[in-house]
Amino acid sequence: MHPKPYLKLYLIILGAFLGVALVCFGLYQGLNSVRERAYLEALPAPLMSWVAAHPEFIGATTSPDLSGAWDFGIDARSELGAVELERLGYGQVIVDQDAGGLRWYMQLQDGSLLQLALDDPYRDLGEMSARLIARLFELQPGTSHGAGFADVGAALGVLVEPVVRQDQLPDQDVLDQLGDGHIGYDQPSASDPAQLFFRVHGEGLRSGQLMRVTLPPPFDPWAWPLLLLMFSILAAAVSGLVYLLLSRLHHRLASIENVVARIARGELDARVREGNQPVVDRLGYAFNSMAEHIQRLVGVQREMIHAVSHELRTPVARIRFGVQMLDDGGSDPEREKQLAAIDGDIQELDELIDEILTYARLEQGGPVLTLEEVNVSKIVRQVVSEQQSTHPKITISAPGVREQEDAALSDADPRYLHRAIQNLVGNATRYARSEVRVICHFEPETCRVDVEDDGTGVPEEYWDKVFTAFARLDDSRTRKSGGYGLGLSIVRRILFWHGGQAFVGRSEELGGARFSLVWPRRQPDLEAGERS
Structure with missing residues (x-):
C-alpha cells in the first residue's frame, strides 16, 4: 500500500479543515465583537434609563455610606463623533473606549449626557443596582414613587426578592461581606448569573431584612445561535469537500465505465487514461492490465485457430490419401505400409492436440498448480x-x-x-x-x-x-x-x-x-x- 495517495488526501482534508477553522475563527471574532458591544450597551441601559427618569437618585450610588469605585454623573461636554451623537439623540445608550477604559453615555432631556465609567462592568453594575435599591429602602421603606420594589427591580433589569428560606442563603463568606452596609457578591462560575445580597437599614418592618438581587446572565461567547452558525458552516464545508472529492471520483469511474462498455462492444484496444487520482488510477491500471491480457488471449486464440488449421491440414491430407490408396487395393506389404503411415499420422495429430491443449490451458489463466x-x-x-x-x-x-x-x-x-x-x-x-x-x-x-x-x-x-x-x-x-x-x-x-x-x-x-x-x-x- 503506497502512502502517497493517502498522504495527498490527508493534506487536502487538513487544508480544508484549516481553511474552515480560519473562517470560523474570523466569524467568531467578528460576530462576538458585535455581540459583546451590543451586550455592553444593553447591560447598563435599564439602570441609566431609570436614573435619567429620577435624576435625584444619581447621588444614591455614590453617597459616603454607599460609596463605589465607579464614575457616574452628568457631563455637559463630550468629544463623541457625529454617529454616536446621532444615536444618543434617538435615546440609545452607547459605549466608548478611551484611555481610561469603557465609558457609557446616555442623553438626558436637557441635552446633557449621563455618563458612567466602570472597571468591571458586570460586577460594578450589579453592585450599583443593589446599592440603589438599598438606598430606596432607606429613603422610602414602603414604596418608591408609588412603585413597588419588585417593579423597581424589573425597571433596573434585575430580580429583587427577600431571603425567606434557608436554601436561599449564600455561603458564609458572602454573609461575612454584609457588615457595615457592604454588598455581598456571589457568582459560582463565570457563566452563572451573579447574586448580590444586602441588609435593609433604617426604620420600619423591613429593617434588617436580607435581600437578594439576581443579575441577568453574563455575556456568553458560545451562545447556541453562534454554535449553530459555526456548525452550519462546518457542515457546508464538509458537504462541499465531499461533493468535490466524490465528483472527481465519479468522473474517473465514469471514464472507466465507458472503456468497459467499449471493450464489451469489441473495441479491445480501448484503455483507461491516466489521471491524477492514485487510488482510482490503481483500478485503471489493473483494468488496463486485464484488457491487455484479454486482448492478448484473444489474439493467441485467433493465432492458434489459424495455426491449428494449417498444421492439421497436412496430416489430415496424408491420412485421406492413405485411405484412398487402401481403397484402391494392393499387395499386403503395401497395405501394411500405408496402415503404418496412417498410424504415425494419427499419433502426430494426437501429440499436436495434446500440445495445443496444454498451451491453451497455460495461456488462458494458468493451471491449478x-x-x-x-x-x-x-x-x-x-x-x-x-x-x-x-x-x-x-x-x-x-x-x-x-x-x-x-x-x-x-x-x-x-x-x-x-x-x-x-x-x-x-x-x-x-x-x-x-x-x-x-x-x-x-x-x-x-x-x-x-x-x-x-x-x-x-x-x-x-x-x-x-x-x-x-x-x-x-x-x-x-x-x-x-x-x-x-x-x-x-x-x-x-x-x-x-x-x-x-x-x-x-x-x-x-x-x-x-x-x-x-x-x-x-x-x-x-x-x-x-x-x-
Missing part, C-alpha cells in the same frame, strides 16, 4: 534417462546433478516442472549433433537448470521470438526436425506460473544453444506446515 516440495535433481535425472532411451544416438548427461541432490529441494508442481525440463531436453535433441547437457545450479533463493547442446544454436536476433507460439525461426526448423512450435511456449508459461522465467543464449562449452530455467526455491502459496 499442485505445489509441493520436490527434488529437482531427481526430476532432472528422470528426464535425462527417458530422453536417452528415446534418442540413443545423442549423448544426454547431467554432470554433477547427483552430488547436488541434498540441496535440490524446491517448491514446485512436479508434473509441470518435469514437462518444462522434458520439453527443453527434447528440443535440444532435435538440433544437437551428438551431445546434450543438463546443468543444475542451486542457490539459497533460486534454482536454475541449463540445457545446452552442440548444434547450430539460435541466432541472437531470434532470441526474443523463440518462445512465441508456432514460431518458425528459419528453414532449419521444419517438420523433419519435429515439433510444432509450442514446446518452448509451454516452457515459458510453466515458469511464469512458478514465478520464474525462461531464457535463451549460447553455450560456451558446446557452442550450441543454451536454454535456462530460473525460479524461486520457495513459493509463498505453500505454507511451511505443508512441506513434505
Whole structure:
C-alpha cells in the first residue's frame, strides 16, 4: 500500500479543515465583537434609563455610606463623533473606549449626557443596582414613587426578592461581606448569573431584612445561535469537500465505465487514461492490465485457430490419401505400409492436440498448480534417462546433478516442472549433433537448470521470438526436425506460473544453444506446515 495517495488526501482534508477553522475563527471574532458591544450597551441601559427618569437618585450610588469605585454623573461636554451623537439623540445608550477604559453615555432631556465609567462592568453594575435599591429602602421603606420594589427591580433589569428560606442563603463568606452596609457578591462560575445580597437599614418592618438581587446572565461567547452558525458552516464545508472529492471520483469511474462498455462492444484496444487520482488510477491500471491480457488471449486464440488449421491440414491430407490408396487395393506389404503411415499420422495429430491443449490451458489463466516440495535433481535425472532411451544416438548427461541432490529441494508442481525440463531436453535433441547437457545450479533463493547442446544454436536476433507460439525461426526448423512450435511456449508459461522465467543464449562449452530455467526455491502459496 503506497502512502502517497493517502498522504495527498490527508493534506487536502487538513487544508480544508484549516481553511474552515480560519473562517470560523474570523466569524467568531467578528460576530462576538458585535455581540459583546451590543451586550455592553444593553447591560447598563435599564439602570441609566431609570436614573435619567429620577435624576435625584444619581447621588444614591455614590453617597459616603454607599460609596463605589465607579464614575457616574452628568457631563455637559463630550468629544463623541457625529454617529454616536446621532444615536444618543434617538435615546440609545452607547459605549466608548478611551484611555481610561469603557465609558457609557446616555442623553438626558436637557441635552446633557449621563455618563458612567466602570472597571468591571458586570460586577460594578450589579453592585450599583443593589446599592440603589438599598438606598430606596432607606429613603422610602414602603414604596418608591408609588412603585413597588419588585417593579423597581424589573425597571433596573434585575430580580429583587427577600431571603425567606434557608436554601436561599449564600455561603458564609458572602454573609461575612454584609457588615457595615457592604454588598455581598456571589457568582459560582463565570457563566452563572451573579447574586448580590444586602441588609435593609433604617426604620420600619423591613429593617434588617436580607435581600437578594439576581443579575441577568453574563455575556456568553458560545451562545447556541453562534454554535449553530459555526456548525452550519462546518457542515457546508464538509458537504462541499465531499461533493468535490466524490465528483472527481465519479468522473474517473465514469471514464472507466465507458472503456468497459467499449471493450464489451469489441473495441479491445480501448484503455483507461491516466489521471491524477492514485487510488482510482490503481483500478485503471489493473483494468488496463486485464484488457491487455484479454486482448492478448484473444489474439493467441485467433493465432492458434489459424495455426491449428494449417498444421492439421497436412496430416489430415496424408491420412485421406492413405485411405484412398487402401481403397484402391494392393499387395499386403503395401497395405501394411500405408496402415503404418496412417498410424504415425494419427499419433502426430494426437501429440499436436495434446500440445495445443496444454498451451491453451497455460495461456488462458494458468493451471491449478499442485505445489509441493520436490527434488529437482531427481526430476532432472528422470528426464535425462527417458530422453536417452528415446534418442540413443545423442549423448544426454547431467554432470554433477547427483552430488547436488541434498540441496535440490524446491517448491514446485512436479508434473509441470518435469514437462518444462522434458520439453527443453527434447528440443535440444532435435538440433544437437551428438551431445546434450543438463546443468543444475542451486542457490539459497533460486534454482536454475541449463540445457545446452552442440548444434547450430539460435541466432541472437531470434532470441526474443523463440518462445512465441508456432514460431518458425528459419528453414532449419521444419517438420523433419519435429515439433510444432509450442514446446518452448509451454516452457515459458510453466515458469511464469512458478514465478520464474525462461531464457535463451549460447553455450560456451558446446557452442550450441543454451536454454535456462530460473525460479524461486520457495513459493509463498505453500505454507511451511505443508512441506513434505
